[in-house]
Amino acid sequence: MTAQVEVLDLVARMKAAECAFVLATVVRTVSVTAAKAGAKAIIAADGTIVAGWIGGGCAKGAVLKAAREALADGEPRMVSVQPENLLAELGVSAGESRDGIRFASNMCPSKGTMDIFVEPVLPHPSLVVLGASPVALSLAAQARVLGYHITLAAPAADLAAQPDADTIIDGYRLGELNDAKRFVVVSTQGKGDEAALRAAVATKADYHAFVGSRRKMASLRAKLIAEGASAAAIDDFKAPAGLDLGAITPEEIAMSILAEITRERRRGQRAANQSASRE
Structure with a gap:
């Protein structure tokens, strides 16, 4: 069983158990990144990654922050982690949002870009x-x-x-x-x-x-x-x-x-x- 299948299996079980969690999915990468498009991770309500992987510390902090916000308001969001020079070219700063995308700075030596879709999965009211x-x-x-x-x-x-x-x-x-x-x-x-x-x-x-x-x-x-x-x-x-x-x-x-x-x-x-x- 692949890691992605294991994640999706756990998603089904957590939904059935009426657990609140976030499913984070890498939807795009540019240049060198640890995780590639399609990588997924499950983030529990307490902020811990319980399954899957979306890369190291370069993206983790921004994604966990977005996950907390998504669980609080029930709304999905897109996080784009990019090196500072690319953010400057776009005219945005780390932490700024534009057109529904939250930008974060990639301080890792790889200087790659990752776009991650952060989707809250909440229990039925x-x-x-x-x-x-x-x-x-x-x-x-x-x-x-x-x-x-x-x-x-x-x-x-x-x-x-x-x-x-x-x-x-x-x-x-x-x-x-x-x-x-x-x-x-x-x-x-x-x-x-x-x-x-x-x-x-x-x-x-x-x-x-x-x-x-x-x-x-x-x-x-x-x-x-x-x-x-x-x-x-x-x-x-x-x-x-x-x-x-x-x-x-x-x-x-x-x-x-x-x-x-x-x-x-x-x-x-x-x-x-x-x-x-x-x-």
């Missing part, structure tokens, strides 16, 4: 739905179409049919969840509200929401705080969940929640893309 209500089930089904990893937690006795979810938990003890950008929605709607909300409060997420009225949330808030829950954590919940679209049916309410989650998920990305397009 995680949607954790607590409850077996019609809104909960519709939310899980609609989110699957948008590429979310769905965890649905509810007492098995409350589920009339198999829900459309990747992971199904009997009850509200969530345990270990996949490591991804996470969104949590409590949609018990009268059955196990307090237990589900307690579990959701203890779950780290980029978005917390409760399907119910402000009055109901205020009542549950008082109960949980009396039990010792963090008021700040509870106040982080959006209640009622979803954008105000005038939704009435469970499907419409689920859609309004997904719209709100999408807005939160994409926050800042549009501005970043517009800024990159102007460079």
Whole structure:
């Protein structure tokens, strides 16, 4: 098995395991370089190269920096490592970006040029739905179409049919969840509200929401705080969940929640893309 095949095999396994990583690929070389076009490396979320090779220190620092940035914003980028005299001919400085390319200086004696494509591979965003209500089930089904990893937690006795979810938990003890950008929605709607909300409060997420009225949330808030829950954590919940679209049916309410989650998920990305397009 060649090194490149081993890298691609590990890519498949890391994707299946919902791991965040970067795939760096040398797409062009000029003059003498240690790695040649087609060379690949996998960079883990902690910044270590776990498989493959894209050359020595001449390119490594610039690629690892680009990898960290790519994992942070989810956007791929191109890195061009060139000797200083060629950068000067192009009128760019090391660290500068132009037309979507980040330039770096090659200080090695070889004085070669390498262009490396840095591609982040992120786990599917995680949607954790607590409850077996019609809104909960519709939310899980609609989110699957948008590429979310769905965890649905509810007492098995409350589920009339198999829900459309990747992971199904009997009850509200969530345990270990996949490591991804996470969104949590409590949609018990009268059955196990307090237990589900307690579990959701203890779950780290980029978005917390409760399907119910402000009055109901205020009542549950008082109960949980009396039990010792963090008021700040509870106040982080959006209640009622979803954008105000005038939704009435469970499907419409689920859609309004997904719209709100999408807005939160994409926050800042549009501005970043517009800024990159102007460079």
